Amino acid sequence: MSQMQIVSLTTDFGIADYFVADLKASILSQYGFVQFVDVSHQIASHDIMQAAYYIQNVKKSFPVGTIHIVAVYNYYSEDSKFVAIEKDGHYFLGPNNGVFSLVFDNVDHSSVREIDFGEEMSLTQLFSNAVALISNGIPLEDIGPIVSDFQSKLPISPVITQSQIRATVMHIDHFNNAVINITKEQFDRIKAGRGFEIYYKQTDPIRKISNHYGEVAVGEVLALFDSTGYLVIAINMDRASDQLNLIKNETIQINFI
The missing domain is CATH 2.40.30.90 (Bacterial fluorinating enzyme like)
Structure with missing residues (x-):
């Protein structure tokens, strides 16, 4: 029997539309044994600093093996990319827009993988396929190549x-x-x-x-x-x-x- 997979969701989708339900349904269609934890769907639009602050403060409370989807400011450029990172036994999926450089003090760029399935996919398909592969024990190197241009942002420091x-x-x-x-x-x-x-x-x-x-x-x-x-x-x-x-x-x- 497949193992229950915890998936946390942090998005700027809001709660008035169907976007969150669509994402969850797409994930469940690919891997049915998922327990969702909604961190927040009311991140201010495109605010990766707020998203990073939320993830920084909740990730330590999740068990090892949790998949964290951070879907904020997803289409940040004409050629937006999405990445997968394994850190301290957790998996983090989201856009390569600098949000993960704000979550972590240091990221080994050589371990950051682009989520690339070799074909055009919707955002929900991209995340759901990645969740299904990770949940089935597929290593990140099989999800896509090393990202050559991992994006970093500088936090506002005192x-x-x-x-x-x-x-x-x-x-x-x-x-x-x-x-x-x-x-x-x-x-x-x-x-x-x-x-x-x-x-x-x-x-x-x-x-x-x-x-x-x-x-x-x-x-x-x-x-x-x-x-x-x-x-x-x-x-x-x-x-x-x-x-x-x-x-x-x-x-x-x-x-x-």
Whole structure:
């Protein structure tokens, strides 16, 4: 009996149309023993940085052998290509548009395979055939040749000095919290026991890191590190992005004193 295959799906297809159902149905037609996990189908259109952020934070929770389909900004050029990567026992399928260079700190380019079946196929056929082959134990080298032009993108990194961090709002979550591209490890290393001021506007900085939202009064602004290790600016029981006018790519300044 065929083994149950876990397939995670991260797309910018949305939920109002039939695209997600079409993809799942196509996969099931090729390999019927699939358990789907929908990471998100509401990635902002073409936003590979948001897709990478989601995959970075969920991949560690999946068992070895999971196939992760990342279908975001699929047709990024006139000659769009799709790739298959095996990393830490997981398989990643998606467009060669730089998204996987944002997911992983390093990728061995010689191990990245183009998904190429030698004929014109729809996007759903391409993914479903690749899932079926991997699920049946076919090695990636039989799926296609090594990609000669693996695409890399540079992530937006914080600017760090001994006395200051200039970071960026990289994500606004479902609760309207602002997720900042600075990790607890980076923060603690530069802080080195000193006090700090987190400026999300010119005045009234945050001077304390909370452990959870309930540590401050309802309606009060706070900063904490979330379960993924990133700094978050939030308002207890309110919508920080709306109330504080925080948007993606806005600068957050942290001074150490």
